[in-house]
Amino acid sequence: MRALAAALTSALLATASAVALAGGPPLMPYKDVSLAIDPATPRIATAVRGGPPELLPTRSAAGGGGALPGGAQALVWAFATGECGAERWGPFDTDAFARLNVAAFATAGVPYIVATGGEAGGFHCASDAGMARFLARYDSPRLRGIDLDIERDQSDAQIAELMARVAFGLRHRPGLRWSVTLATHAATDGSHQSLNTTGERVLAAARTAGVLEHLVVNLMVMNYGPARPRHCLQREAAADKPPVCDMGASGLQAARNVQAKYGIPLSRIALTPMLGRNDVAENRFTLADARRLAADARAAGLEGLHFWSLDRDRACVQDADALSPLCHGLPGMAPLGFTEALSEAPAR
Secondary structure, three states, X not given: OHHHHXXXXXXXXXXXXXXXXXXXXXXXXEEEOOOOOOOOOOOOEEOOOXXXXXXXXXXXXXXXXXXXXXXXXXXXXXXXXXXXXXOEEOOEOHHHHHHHHHHHHHHHOOOEEEEEEXXXXXXXXXXXXXXXHHHHHHOOOOEEEEEEEOOOOOOHHHHHHHHHHHHHHHHHOOOOEEEEEEEEOOOOOOOOOOEOHHHHHHHHHHHHHOOHHHOEEEEEOOOOOOOOOOOOOEEOOXXXXXXXXXXXXXXXXXXXXXXXXHOOOHHHEXXXXXXXXXXXXXXXXXXXXXXXXXXXXXXXXXXXXXXXXXXXXXXXXXXXXXXXXXXXXXXXXXXXXXXXXXXXXXXX
């Protein structure tokens, strides 16, 4: 156990040093791998710049290795579902998907994170053998971590199994970043309201499994709900209109609530906004919000920044108010505007 603790500490310190040298938390956007992909040869691709899909990672402008759009530093593949070791990526052949994309990112020297679960599907892992197969399928020198996005109804036993598999992964791949992605509020009424019951069950299971202090807690700072103090930090809207959520400032508020209520240090908290229009009308994430969130994340020493999602980082072609997986619903913005704003993390 002492050797494991020493290895984990070394890995965490190395990650922290890399973040400090970069001047802020790394930007790691989510990529819905089902979009812009050829099912016959399932290489991850995006059409965010317009035109035909481009395979990811792209060739670096300097001609050396590969790169991600807009200055992103790693890509989060979303989402593997089903049972670990026999997981699925939508309709694609799992082995072909893994073989082609692991090779592409490893050859290009571009880091990637494998995300599981999500809103539309569950991820389960009942055995160490299944987790061993799962890790082996995606392993390479560029595999940065595994993200457990837990949004669907899962039993206490299923969540406990996932945390037991995290413990297995920490023993066998101690250099990987293990994260849990959870829904959150950003209360400003003094209640520190943050995680829902699912999130609290995840933290409790992680504590029981002895892995909580090694997990990154990634907060979905989006879709808070109506603009009320129990949900978010409010911002006055135009005259004769109701308040809206201040989506930039509410991100750090959510992180501080989780720090205060559950004792998770800011250095192990990451944030994931949803670009542009959110599901809730009062929750609209603008370019100014992106700059504010990036600056706050850097100043507070947060572990990382994500966003949902790379394919949404462009204006909608027709209905500017659309809620779409392919655009953010805000007018007058060039493609990749959010990615560039979040990756630069300018000081306020």
